[in-house]
Amino acid sequence: MSDQNISVLRRAQIDVTVAGITLQNENYAKCNRGVKIVPDQSLSNISNFDIYDVIVIPGGLNAAKAISSNPEVQKLLASMHQAGKFVAAICAGTLAIKSANINKGGKITSHPIVKADLENEYSYQEDRVVVDNKVVTSRGPGTALLFALTIVELLLGEEKRNEVSNHMIVASIL
């Protein structure tokens, strides 16, 4: 459900780079439900991460497994977190937060399908979005809008969040 996150951030005038890893087809990433998305860049081709304020890990169980077991991603997540940047993950993507050894013992959430993988090492929450120590996590496609809008608010403030939210006709209660 990653294109919704991308669209919401871009609506807030945030520069987004969609980075691909280990693509089976060199031209696109095949998402959980067969949607084919063309990344802007291969992650390996990005040399300077200092310009990024947040890294967002998408959901989807297969993607989450590939991403969370990728050493390049683990290193990147850990260094972003150490530098005081936001790291964010949704659905099964939260597994990548764990595999990067970030904020252990802190508050976290995920899709229920991977709860058992997380609850021993984190304070597992069932809120729709959880923010703790610059780690932003969320539950699934049904919470993706709230997740993306939360990232907008963390980076640019409540006014910008409301502006984007109103234009997208988001219900006052998600």
Next chain:
Amino acid sequence: MSDQNISVLRRAQIDVTVAGITLQNENYAKCNRGVKIVPDQSLSNISNFDIYDVIVIPGGLNAAKAISSNPEVQKLLASMHQAGKFVAAICAGTLAIKSANINKGGKITSHPIVKADLENEYSYQEDRVVVDNKVVTSRGPGTALLFALTIVELLLGEEKRNEVSNHMIVASIL
């Protein structure tokens, strides 16, 4: 915001064909906010529409203009509607319902940005999803989940809708 619609329908085990028209780059469609999606088929290459129960027009103002002014799409929408199939459109995509001359005078909604183009010829509503005479319309990215779940319910019933909705962690109130 079309990948969310695709994903929701596929979660309900509905066979979905993502059809492209007039792609500027032959390999992908560039969405409203720069997300690049690879269609499954070119619309021109689909010869048999009898197998489809619904056609769904995505949003995005530029896409809506291209789609609604496309004679192939107009003809397809009109013949689907005439055959008693569902036609659905979201955001500015509702313009295609109008240009295909479907259900004039009936209830419709859209993104507010194109309300003025529709209110003279339709009974314009401000509900998040409107269903009238097998025409399903909705308002924007913030109503996309409800729109897709409504299509699931219309095709497969409330039980399937609830099953998909629960797995996606959709709030009871969208």
